[in-house]
Amino acid sequence: MRELPRTPICDLLGIRYPIVQAGMGAPKGGPTTPGLVAAVSEAGGLGCLGAMGFSPDELRAAIMDIRQRTDRPFGVDLILPTRLPVGYESRDAARDAISREHPAHQAFREDLAGHYALPDAKMADSEVISPAQITAQIDVVLEENVPVFVAGLGDPAQVAEEAHRRGIIVMGLAGSVRNAARQKAAGVDVVIAQGTEAGGHTGAIGTMALVPQVVDAVGPLPVLAAGGIGDGRGLIAALALGATGVWCGTAFLFAEESGLPEVQREQLRRGMPDDFVVSTSYTGKPARQYKNEVVTSWSESGLPSLGMPLQTVLMDDFVAAAQAAGRFELTSNPGGQIAGMLNEIVPAAEIARRIVQGAEAELDRLDRLSAGLATKPRLASPAAAPPGS
Numbered sequence: 001m002r003e004l005p006r007t008p009i010c011d012l013l014g015i016r017y018p019i020v021q022a023g024m025g026a027p028k029g030g031p032t033t034p035g036l037v038a039a040v041s042e043a044g045g046l047g048c049l050g051a052m053g054f055s056p057d058e059l060r061a062a063i064m065d066i067r068q069r070t071d072r073p074f075g076v077d078l079i080l081p082t083r084l085p086v087g088y089e090s091r092d093a094a095r096d097a098i099s100r101e102h103p104a105h106q107a108f109r110e111d112l113a114g115h116y117a118l119p120d121a122k123m124a125d126s127e128v129i130s131p132a133q134i135t136a137q138i139d140v141v142l143e144e145n146v147p148v149f150v151a152g153l154g155d156p157a158q159v160a161e162e163a164h165r166r167g168i169i170v171m172g173l174a175g176s177v178r179n180a181a182r183q184k185a186a187g188v189d190v191v192i193a194q195g196t197e198a199g200g201h202t203g204a205i206g207t208m209a210l211v212p213q214v215v216d217a218v219g220p221l222p223v224l225a226a227g228g229i230g231d232g233r234g235l236i237a238a239l240a241l242g243a244t245g246v247w248c249g250t251a252f253l254f255a256e257e258s259g260l261p262e263v264q265r266e267q268l269r270r271g272m273p274d275d276f277v278v279s280t281s282y283t284g285k286p287a288r289q290y291k292n293e294v295v296t297s298w299s300e301s302g303l304p305s306l307g308m309p310l311q312t313v314l315m316d317d318f319v320a321a322a323q324a325a326g327r328f329e330l331t332s333n334p335g336g337q338i339a340g341m342l343n344e345i346v347p348a349a350e351i352a353r354r355i356v357q358g359a360e361a362e363l364d365r366l367d368r369l370s371a372g373l374a375t376k377p378r379l380a381s382p383a384a385a386p387p388g389s
């Protein structure tokens with residue numbers, strides 16, 4: 001059996017396998033628990049906490065929790081929107097703006113809650129995404145000297161220099177070649193090229209087309225491939241496209257340690273690839289998620305997205321009401337197309353082990369294939385075929 005080779009990302013991050021578990025911060029505190037992050041790092045990959053929406057205290061506590069579980073490297077992923085409007089520093093300010101300026105959107109949310117007879121509930125204030133909150137989160141990441149910082153949406157330039165001064169490795173997500181070039185110019189150490197197949201916020205270009213173009217555009221910077229990678233075949237394909245490893249989100253939603261409600265796990269388990277659609281319904285930015293009734297109602301409403309953070313604030317109150325009623329099937333369930341292939345809930349270490357083992361089996365298969373190709377013609381030519389065959 002061939003052994004999965006170490007790649008440059010293994011040396012850069014101090015890990016055994018070129019597998020990074022993607023930071024997944026939505027729904028808040030759900031998928032990437034400290035237990036999941038530590039389990040992936042312990043298994044030889046890199047675990048990454050999705051900390052979107054965490055208060056600074058919650059973020060610090062989660063980092064400490066991870067450090068108590070493992071002394072291996074790990075990452076923290078934050079989203080850094082570049083164009084958050086000022087003036088929505090509180091959720092109530094954003095709610096006021098919605099009711100004043102977007103009554104049709106407010107009516108949509110209220111009608112929907114009425115349709116499901118949901119109780120009155122509101123999302124807590126501390127969870128609003130605002131420039132002040134993001135700045136405070138970044139301060140925690142820097143003060144805590146986390147080994148790896150990942151910028152989801154947005155521009156990491158504001159963080160890269162100080163992070164590097166502290167020895168923190170910086171990675172940035174890109175869904176297009178242009179964005180990848182911007183990430184490189186911002187000073188990241190690793191670009192994550194994420195194709196449209198991905199769960200969560202996503203662009204329009206497929207992984208197969210995006211990864212080699214990003215590799216060519218940002219080289220010699222290492223590139224992680226993301227979007228639709230969930231087994232060893234995907235890992236080997238990513239390496240063949242020029243990536244140095246993979247950034248897998250949806251695959252790790254199937255980990256025992258990921259903190260999803262059972263009904264959402266069931267949606268992921270049963271979903272076919274085309275059940276995971278791109279919608280602006282819950283956050284205001286295009287995000288791939290399980291197509292539940294809310295996603296359908298939003299698309300039928302014909303309303304334009306309010307963008308971030310107003311659409312998020314609008315729908316967060318619906319989500320809070322659905323959660324209060326235990327109706328988790330109505331809450332956002334981001335997931336990627338690869339979920340169609342996955343259906344078993346197992347420990348995170350087992351997911352990592354299966355990816356590695358599958359990749360090694362794939363290397364063997366490719367060896368056999370090329371040995372066969374070297375000795376046999378692929379197709380007998382008609383002239384060479386025996387008569388009557």
Ligand SMILES: Cc1cc2nc3c(=O)[nH]c(=O)nc-3n(C[C@H](O)[C@H](O)[C@H](O)COP(=O)(O)O)c2cc1C
Nearest residue numbers: 022024025152198199200227228248249250334336
């Ligand atoms: C449930 C879920 C939540 C996510 N939350 C975030 C996030 O908070 N920040 C971020 O940068 N990316 C987020 N993503 C995107 C992932 O980091 C990753 O890029 C994506 O899952 C890779 O594609 P895959 O799902 O096909 O593996 C999320 C993805 C999912 C499925």
